[in-house]
Amino acid sequence: MCKKSRGENTRAVQLPDPPVPAQRPAGLPVYRTAGFVFADAAEHADLVHEGGGYLYGRVDNPTCDAFADAVAALEGVTVEGVRGQAFASGMAAISAVLLAFTRSGSHVVAPLALYGGAYELLVGLMSRFGVTADFVDFADLEQVRAVLRPSTRLVWAETLATPGMAVADLPGLASLAHGRGALLVVDSTAATPVLCRPLEYGADLVVHSATKYLGGHGDALGGVVAGRADLVAEVRGVRVATGAVLGPDEAFLLRRGLETLPLRVRRQCDTAAQFAAAMARHPAVRAVDYPGLPGHHGHTLARRLFDRGPEGTRFGALVTVTPHGGRVAGLALCDALRLAGTATSYGGTRTTVAHVGATALTGRDDVLLAGGGVDPGAVRFSIGLEDAEDLIRDAVEALDTLSADLRRPAAPGAAHEAVPG
Numbered sequence: 001m002c003k004k005s006r007g008e009n010t011r012a013v014q015l016p017d018p019p020v021p022a023q024r025p026a027g028l029p030v031y032r033t034a035g036f037v038f039a040d041a042a043e044h045a046d047l048v049h050e051g052g053g054y055l056y057g058r059v060d061n062p063t064c065d066a067f068a069d070a071v072a073a074l075e076g077v078t079v080e081g082v083r084g085q086a087f088a089s090g091m092a093a094i095s096a097v098l099l100a101f102t103r104s105g106s107h108v109v110a111p112l113a114l115y116g117g118a119y120e121l122l123v124g125l126m127s128r129f130g131v132t133a134d135f136v137d138f139a140d141l142e143q144v145r146a147v148l149r150p151s152t153r154l155v156w157a158e159t160l161a162t163p164g165m166a167v168a169d170l171p172g173l174a175s176l177a178h179g180r181g182a183l184l185v186v187d188s189t190a191a192t193p194v195l196c197r198p199l200e201y202g203a204d205l206v207v208h209s210a211t212k213y214l215g216g217h218g219d220a221l222g223g224v225v226a227g228r229a230d231l232v233a234e235v236r237g238v239r240v241a242t243g244a245v246l247g248p249d250e251a252f253l254l255r256r257g258l259e260t261l262p263l264r265v266r267r268q269c270d271t272a273a274q275f276a277a278a279m280a281r282h283p284a285v286r287a288v289d290y291p292g293l294p295g296h297h298g299h300t301l302a303r304r305l306f307d308r309g310p311e312g313t314r315f316g317a318l319v320t321v322t323p324h325g326g327r328v329a330g331l332a333l334c335d336a337l338r339l340a341g342t343a344t345s346y347g348g349t350r351t352t353v354a355h356v357g358a359t360a361l362t363g364r365d366d367v368l369l370a371g372g373g374v375d376p377g378a379v380r381f382s383i384g385l386e387d388a389e390d391l392i393r394d395a396v397e398a399l400d401t402l403s404a405d406l407r408r409p410a411a412p413g414a415a416h417e418a419v420p421g
C-alpha cells in the first residue's frame, strides 16, 4: 500500500520507531511499555518457548530488571552469583517467596513480632492452603530449634524488627534452618544492605519492602527478592504467574533512590543514635528501644553482625520511644510533635511517627500488647534527614508538654530499659 494513501489515524498510531542510541544513556530509561515487538513471528515463538529476551511487561521489563540487579549487587557484595527480582510491593515479594517454597503440609517458623502484614498472610491466607506456622521469640534460638520439624520449609527472620528493634542472630538461624533442610529467608527492610547483608551470614534469600529505605522518598511502592540464582528463578516464576509486577515508573524511582542509599541511611542512623540518646535522658520517657543503646537486648549482636565502618557500627534509623503514661501519653506525644507527621510507612527523608498500640491490627498484636512484648504507649520514630538538633528539640518540647502527672523522675543513673520486642 502506498504510504500516502494511509489514513490519518493509521499515520497517527504507526509512528516511526524511536532512535536506539549507540551511546549509553546517563540516566535510566523508563520502558513504559506493556510489551515488545519482535523481528518476526519465529522470534516471538522462540521467546515464548525458550525465553532469553523481553516478551511481555508482566514477564520482564528492562527498567525493573535494572532495579532488581542493582539491589542484588548491593546485597551480594561478597557473595557470588546473587540475582534479584522486583515486585509490586514488599508484600508481593513476601507472598511470592511463600508461594514458591511451601506446599500443602509445609511448615514455616517466624518471629512472634513478625511484620503484621506477613503474619496476616501466613495465618489468614497461607493456612487455607495447608501451610502451618509457628511464631516464637527469635531472641532465644532454643525456641526456634524446638518448633523445627521435618516439614519445616522456611525459617523467616527480620534483620531488625520493629517495634522492639530486635536483631536476628542470622548465623545461628542459618545453621538451625540448614540443619533441618529448610531455607532461611530474611526480611531486611529496616536494616538495608548498608547495615547488614544477610546472604553473607548464610541466608538463602533476602527480601525488602523497597517502599521504605531503598526507594527512600516515600513516593513509590515496591519490593525485591535477592539471593541464589536458582531460588530467585523460582520466585520469578510465581511473580510471572501471579502478575505482581513492579511498574516501570516505580522501578525508575526506586533505582534512583539506591544511588543515595548509603548517604541517606548513614546520616539517618547517626541522627537516630543522637535522638535515641536524648530521648533516653528525658524524664517523661519510660523506655527507648534502639540497638545503638548499650542496654538494648540487640546491641551486642548488632555490633557483631552490622557493618563496622570507620566511624563505628550503625544501628538503624528506627527508634521506639515509650513515654510514661501508656497509650494516652503515646498518642499525646504523636500529636504534640511539629516536625514528625503520623504515618504508616517509614524509611523516607522526612521523619514520621506511628503509635504502635493504637495501630495494632491483628490478634497477635493484642497478644504482644497484653503480654508486655509491646508497650501500649510505644511510638515508633522513623528518623529522616532533618537536622538532629531540630528533631531532638521538637521531641523534647513535645514530651515537655505531656501533662505533669504523666512524668516521673528518672532514677539517678538508671539506663532506660529496652522493651522486649
Ligand SMILES: Cc1ncc(COP(=O)(O)O)c(C=O)c1O
Residues within 6 Å of the ligand: 089, 090, 091, 092, 115, 117, 158, 187, 189, 190, 208, 209, 210, 211, 221, 222, 223, 345
Ligand atoms: C518489615 C516489612 N516488611 C514488609 C513490608 C511490606 O511492604 P509493602 O508495604 O511495600 O508491601 C513492610 C511494610 O511496612 C515492612 O515494614
